Amino acid sequence: MDDLDSVNGIDDEPFPEWLRPPYRGFTVDDLFRLPELPSHTQLIDGGLVFRARQSIHHSRVNTLLEDGLRRTCPAHLRVRRETIVVLGPGQAPEPDVFVVRAEAAGGLDTDRCAARNVVLVAETVSPDSAIRDRERKPQLYARAGIPHFWLVEEGTRHRPVVHVHELDPDTGAYVETGVHRDRLTLTAPFAVDIDLTAVDRM
Known part of the structure; x- marks a missing residue:
């Protein structure tokens, strides 16, 4: 981790493998099977979409x-x-x-x-x-x-x-x-x- 990463609070933890989409994208079954997804996660065009905090x-x-x-x-x-x-x-x-x-x-x-x-x-x-x-x-x-x-x-x-x-x-x-x-x-x-x-x- 370089100095810039340290300043920005970025660590060297590996990208969660379960969050990496398969070749053809995630499916609806994946959406309801994957662990630790934030609430209100959506699936659009095979990609996971995380919702920002609502105003x-x-x-x-x-x-x-x-x-x-x-x-x-x-x-x-x-x-x-x-x-x-x-x-x-x-x-x-x-x-x-x-x-x-x-x-x-x-x-x-x-x-x-x-x-x-x-x-x-x-x-x-x-x-x-x-x-x-x-x-x-x-x-x-x-x-x-x-x-x-x-x-x-x-x-x-x-x-x-x-x-x-x-x-x-x-x-x-x-x-x-x-x-x-x-x-x-x-x-x-x-x-x-x-x-x-x-x-x-x-």
């Missing part, structure tokens, strides 16, 4: 969306937060908030959901994951056939701005159907009415 604002926005969806969620659906959604062998993101069919929601010990049972995914953009949230994840969700996607950006006065997308069955890609500030009022995938300014009071 208070990010957590409040997700709570606002979760509570708002629960108020009007029909009996055949359930609202979930920060649980792995399996999209394919090397794709297992953890959406901020999503809606899944009740028969597939599982109990308190459920650690994953299959994409075929998910009807809505919401991602709140964070600085550490902005490109993934805005670009790669929507591509993967659309490819998996999830019909509704919300991208939540930070607007003026730190209030959430919700970009609503629906899956175009002809192109297999999302089409933006509206941008909602102050209030989110929708009829699909079910009746939704969320006061986005309520984040000011949380």
